[in-house]
Amino acid sequence: MACTKCTTALWTRHRLGKIPVIPDIKCKSPEAGDLLRGRDPIALAKSLAAAGAPVLSVVTETEHFGGSPELLRQIAQSTSVPILRKDFITTREQLHESAEIGASGVLLIAAILEIEQLRELIDEAWALGLEPLVETHTEAEIIAGNELMVTFLGINNRNIMEWEMDDGNVNTTEKLAGLVRPGALLLSESSIASPDDVLRATAAGAHAVLVGTAILRAQNPPAFYKVLSEAGR
Numbered sequence: 001m002a003c004t005k006c007t008t009a010l011w012t013r014h015r016l017g018k019i020p021v022i023p024d025i026k027c028k029s030p031e032a033g034d035l036l037r038g039r040d041p042i043a044l045a046k047s048l049a050a051a052g053a054p055v056l057s058v059v060t061e062t063e064h065f066g067g068s069p070e071l072l073r074q075i076a077q078s079t080s081v082p083i084l085r086k087d088f089i090t091t092r093e094q095l096h097e098s099a100e101i102g103a104s105g106v107l108l109i110a111a112i113l114e115i116e117q118l119r120e121l122i123d124e125a126w127a128l129g130l131e132p133l134v135e136t137h138t139e140a141e142i143i144a145g146n147e148l149m150v151t152f153l154g155i156n157n158r159n160i161m162e163w164e165m166d167d168g169n170v171n172t173t174e175k176l177a178g179l180v181r182p183g184a185l186l187l188s189e190s191s192i193a194s195p196d197d198v199l200r201a202t203a204a205g206a207h208a209v210l211v212g213t214a215i216l217r218a219q220n221p222p223a224f225y226k227v228l229s230e231a232g233r
């Protein structure tokens with residue numbers, strides 16, 4: 001049986017008329033620097049799950065983002081919310097590792113994969129009980145995703161190939177959302193910082209949004225999480 005824990009939790013929230021917001025636990029970033037400021041990422045993840053997050057995303061890449069597979073394992077063990085692994089996955093071994101550390105979903109970045117490689121990793125992810133999220137940033141990548149009948153598709157508002165040093169903007173979602181095949185769950189990712197950004201992304205057609213930096217920079221992350229998820233109410 002295919003594991004659809006991530007999208008099931010997101011669709012459920014969406015059908016209730018709420019905006020599903022996925023917090024992204026990222027220890028540091030090339031643009032923002034240290035994002036933890038001495039806080040415990042596991043406690044932070046738990047507080048965001050308690051604030052109502054339907055899914056948690058954990059960046060496990062070490063060099064640029066300060067994460068690790070071990071961090072994801074510990075977060076997965078301390079909450080019952082499905083966990084999405086964000087990393088630069090290019091091999092089957094990384095998918096096996098993702099399943100082993102307790103991820104429910106995995107990010108596959110279209111920009112770093114050949115289409116055949118993407119197809120193989122999508123199939124392998126499903127076979128391992130992992131739900132693939134295909135991340136795109138261009139029209140061509142969305143068209144490739146549609147051809148592969150992707151069920152969970154992300155539009156990254158930033159260009160990940162620039163290590164998030166570019167100014168991301170929800171404009172990217174506004175420009176590209178209409179190209180995504182109907183039926184896919186569309187996630188708008190990156191540079192979402194206010195309830196207004198959340199509303200722009202959802203008005204453009206995103207079913208859910210993923211927010212890292214703005215939540216981690218907030219004075220009170222769970223309180224700010226709630227402000228974002230109640231945008232427009």
Ligand SMILES: O=P(O)(O)OC[C@@H](O)[C@@H](O)c1c[nH]c2ccccc12
Pocket residue numbers: 024026059061065086087088107135156160168189190191192210211212213214
């Ligand atoms: O911090 P932001 O701007 O809210 O962005 C979160 C997320 O989209 C970003 O961390 C991200 C998107 N794709 C990635 C791939 C790998 C690592 C990180 C990412």
